[in-house]
Amino acid sequence: MKKVYIETMGCQMNKSDTERMFGMLSNFGYSETTEPKTADLLMVNTCSIRQLSEDKAFSLIGLWGKWKKQKPNLKIGFCGCVAQQKANEIFKRAPYVDFVLGTHKIYSLPEIIKKVNAGEKVCECEETNKTEDKKASEFHINRVKSVNAWIPITEGCNNFCTYCIVPYTRGRERSRAPETILKEVKDALNAGFKEVTLLGQNVDSYGKDFKDKKYRLADLLKDVNAIEGKFRIRFVTSYPTDITDELIQTVLELDKVCEYFHIPMQSGDSDVLKAMNRRYNREQYFGIANKIRKMIPDVTITSDFIAGFPGETEEQFQHTLSAMEELCLDYSNTAAYSPREKTVAARWTDKFIDEKTKHERLARLNEQNRKCCLASNKKFVGKTMEVLIENFESHKGKNVITGRTRNNKIVHIPYDKDLTGEFVNAKITGCKTWYLNGEI
Numbered sequence: 001m002k003k004v005y006i007e008t009m010g011c012q013m014n015k016s017d018t019e020r021m022f023g024m025l026s027n028f029g030y031s032e033t034t035e036p037k038t039a040d041l042l043m044v045n046t047c048s049i050r051q052l053s054e055d056k057a058f059s060l061i062g063l064w065g066k067w068k069k070q071k072p073n074l075k076i077g078f079c080g081c082v083a084q085q086k087a088n089e090i091f092k093r094a095p096y097v098d099f100v101l102g103t104h105k106i107y108s109l110p111e112i113i114k115k116v117n118a119g120e121k122v123c124e125c126e127e128t129n130k131t132e133d134k135k136a137s138e139f140h141i142n143r144v145k146s147v148n149a150w151i152p153i154t155e156g157c158n159n160f161c162t163y164c165i166v167p168y169t170r171g172r173e174r175s176r177a178p179e180t181i182l183k184e185v186k187d188a189l190n191a192g193f194k195e196v197t198l199l200g201q202n203v204d205s206y207g208k209d210f211k212d213k214k215y216r217l218a219d220l221l222k223d224v225n226a227i228e229g230k231f232r233i234r235f236v237t238s239y240p241t242d243i244t245d246e247l248i249q250t251v252l253e254l255d256k257v258c259e260y261f262h263i264p265m266q267s268g269d270s271d272v273l274k275a276m277n278r279r280y281n282r283e284q285y286f287g288i289a290n291k292i293r294k295m296i297p298d299v300t301i302t303s304d305f306i307a308g309f310p311g312e313t314e315e316q317f318q319h320t321l322s323a324m325e326e327l328c329l330d331y332s333n334t335a336a337y338s339p340r341e342k343t344v345a346a347r348w349t350d351k352f353i354d355e356k357t358k359h360e361r362l363a364r365l366n367e368q369n370r371k372c373c374l375a376s377n378k379k380f381v382g383k384t385m386e387v388l389i390e391n392f393e394s395h396k397g398k399n400v401i402t403g404r405t406r407n408n409k410i411v412h413i414p415y416d417k418d419l420t421g422e423f424v425n426a427k428i429t430g431c432k433t434w435y436l437n438g439e440i
């Protein structure tokens with residue numbers, strides 16, 4: 001049996017692709033290893049959302065290239081979003097790479113491996129505007145052992161926000177067939193998973209490209225909810241103005257769908273939002289977030305923000321801080337703006353914010369985020385909440401089980417038995433910035 005190691009960078013979409021690649025490779029006599037040094041095949045599944053993530057991928061394969069000098073039979077694969085974007089260029093920069101595999105044709109991996117083992121160099125970065133549902137059904141998925149399974153429902157994005165590279169690395173938006181999704185959900189549940197997260201760059205767009213039927217996210221949620229058994233359903237990521245009243249109502253009504261929305265706002269300033277090509281302004285985002293809060297008790301809303309977008313003034317930045325605060329957002333991912341090749345905003349070099357200011361703004365954003373998280377956590381102290389246990393740890397003689405509430409809060413509970421995969425009702429006794437404390 002040969003050994004394969006895959007290093008996964010970036011978002012859940014990449015994590016999901018990696019699980020599929022492991023599945024395909026296991027058909028071809030490769031077993032998974034967590035020790036890169038012992039592998040016969042090394043692969044990196046790259047992310048290009050920011051320059052830093054791209055740089056990390058190149059420095060990693062640089063190291064692997066050195067190992068290859070001692071181990072000439074070692075094969076190296078460069079996959080994912082940076083691969084899709086740079087294709088053949090990768091070989092120029094890293095001649096020791098054996099194959100480059102973009103995001104569109106991951107199901108070509110078995111063919112690629114055959115060729116690579118015969119001594120060929122392969123680059124498969126062709127774009128497609130179709131889903132690969134049929135191919136997906138031919139292979140099993142080696143899911144990471146956990147309680148939550150990631151299930152992609154759409155691939156790609158049509159939004160072209162001016163800072164974002166995803167439409168270039170993942171292509172146009174395509175919805176996977178409901179039958180494929182429902183089968184993957186059922187397989188995951190049969191394998192013991194207790195939660196499924198439906199995944200897409202913009203899940204509310206699900207089904208917009210079906211010509212023969214009207215079947216949207218709310219319909220899919222109803223069909224997944226109808227599957228028997230005790231499990232949870234989540235969906236990410238939502239685009240603010242695409243969240244319909246029907247969707248909110250559906251989340252409220254379906255027992256398995258959790259009270260949780262991830263709705264990136266990106267900036268709290270309407271002019272910056274316009275420059276970002278986001279299709280909403282500050283007031284509209286507030287309107288949607290407040291409506292969700294009003295309709296769904298105990299709902300949490302998390303977000304993403306970018307600090308230092310080209311041209312962002314101090315006053316505009318303060319609008320982002322105040323939005324976070326006024327909306328009492330439960331958690332936010334934050335990042336300093338990073339110019340990306342091909343994107344519109346990357347051309348506005350005369351408006352770039354200097355690194356120092358950008359990072360100083362990011363630090364203030366993080367400080368506000370910490371305050372919001374703590375305030376959000378405090379709201380739940382004293383309540384009894386359902387927790388799905390994900391982990392058991394013994395540390396310095398203390399045993400702790402950790403899990404998540406329906407609204408995605410992390411809870412630590414002192415307990416002596418490993419209850420991973422079980423649902424418990426916990427009384428929330430206290431909290432810190434990033435988690436709740438509970439007891440059962």
Ligand code: SAH
Nearest residue numbers: 163164201237264304305335336337338340
């Ligand atoms: N589809 C999701 C986000 C996908 S990318 C959405 O529409 O919100 C994940 C996050 O990375 C984005 O929400 C954004 O906050 C951040 N991001 C994207 N491009 C970036 C860039 N060039 N610089 C800094 N952060 C970026």
Ligand code: SF4
Nearest residue numbers: 157159160161164166
């Ligand atoms: Fe990127 Fe915008 Fe698409 Fe999200 S919606 S993936 S931020 S282009």
Ligand code: F3S
Nearest residue numbers: 010011047048049081
């Ligand atoms: Fe995801 Fe990074 Fe690609 S965030 S879609 S892996 S650019």
